[in-house]
Amino acid sequence: MVTLGDxxxxxxxxxxxxxxxxxxxxxxxxxxxxxELMLNAANLSLVAFSRFRLDSLGLPNYHGQVFVFFIIxxxxxxxxxxxxxxxxxxxxxRTTHIEDINSLKF
Amino acid sequence: xxPLFFWIASALMLIFGAAVIINRNPVASALSLVVSFLGLAAxxxxxxxxxxxxxxxxxxxxxxxxxxxxIIMLLDLRAEERRRINIGAFAGGVAVAIVFFAQLYLVIGxxxxxxxxxxxxxxxxxxxxxxVGLLLFGNYNLPFQIIGVLILVATVGVIVLSKRELx
Numbered sequence: 001m002v003t004l005g006d007x008x009x010x011x012x013x014x015x016x017x018x019x020x021x022x023x024x025x026x027x028x029x030x031x032x033x034x035x036e037l038m039l040n041a042a043n044l045s046l047v048a049f050s051r052f053r054l055d056s057l058g059l060p061n062y063h064g065q066v067f068v069f070f071i072i073x074x075x076x077x078x079x080x081x082x083x084x085x086x087x088x089x090x091x092x093x094r095t096t097h098i099e100d101i102n103s104l105k106f
Numbered sequence: 107x108x109p110l111f112f113w114i115a116s117a118l119m120l121i122f123g124a125a126v127i128i129n130r131n132p133v134a135s136a137l138s139l140v141v142s143f144l145g146l147a148a149x150x151x152x153x154x155x156x157x158x159x160x161x162x163x164x165x166x167x168x169x170x171x172x173x174x175x176x177i178i179m180l181l182d183l184r185a186e187e188r189r190r191i192n193i194g195a196f197a198g199g200v201a202v203a204i205v206f207f208a209q210l211y212l213v214i215g216x217x218x219x220x221x222x223x224x225x226x227x228x229x230x231x232x233x234x235x236x237x238v239g240l241l242l243f244g245n246y247n248l249p250f251q252i253i254g255v256l257i258l259v260a261t262v263g264v265i266v267l268s269k270r271e272l273x
Binding site for chain 2: 001002003004005006007008009010012013014015016017018019020021023024025027029030032033034036037040043044047048050051052054057058059060062063065066068069070072073074075076077078079080081083084085086087088090096
């Protein structure tokens with residue numbers, strides 16, 4: 001039997017993979033992909049809670065799914081803007097490696 | 107919602123999610139991300155969220171990944187593969203990730219409701235597109251319009267950012 005805890009566990013593992021990717025990788029595009037993994041891990045736990053918490057009619061709580069819809073929309077806009085920034089940066093500095101981009105580093 | 111299906115979809119999602127950060131080649135990472143998102147869409151469908159599952163495939167596995175692959179091929183990132191890894195930063199990153207996951211695992215273990223199985227849905231529950239649509243255009247109409255404006259702003263911003271000379 002699959003429980004709510006199983007979904008939360010899988011979502012936590014996916015979030016940790018994305019978190020590790022942001023900390024370990026030095027390529028801006030891979031870091032960006034890891035951010036997407038973390039967003040999707042949050043979406044998975046939202047949908048799992050929406051399915052778990054049934055309302056008075058015995059239906060899933062669709063407010064959670066509407067929230068996931070908004071997150072996906074914002075994430076799509078964020079990917080477009082972020083990749084445009086990466087392209088502008090690459091045009092200026094000829095690199096997407098974060099150790100070459102340290103002007104703001106103390 | 108059979109346990110076998112759940113574990114196959116989760117294993118697919120997690121293995122290819124790990125492949126995203128292990129692969130040295132950005133194109134291989136992007137393709138692993140597509141498979142990982144397809145596994146996630148299968149998990150959404152196993153939770154009876156068919157609308158979200160379809161949106162996941164269309165938006166992420168379709169549009170967003172095409173954008174990623176397009177940018178990777180535009181920038182020609184092959185030189186990045188030969189970098190050496192900084193051992194100290196690597197060990198620190200792994201340690202922080204493990205500590206974070208241990209905390210998350212303990213919290214889920216403490217949660218009493220997490221051990222309960224999902225209750226069965228009534229037979230008439232297949233119309234989740236209808237119900238999500240009613241909420242979206244009823245309760246959440248204002249946020250929905252704001253999201254539309256946000257996407258317009260993002261579109262204009264991307265066009266401005268990709269102009270050759272920023273003023």
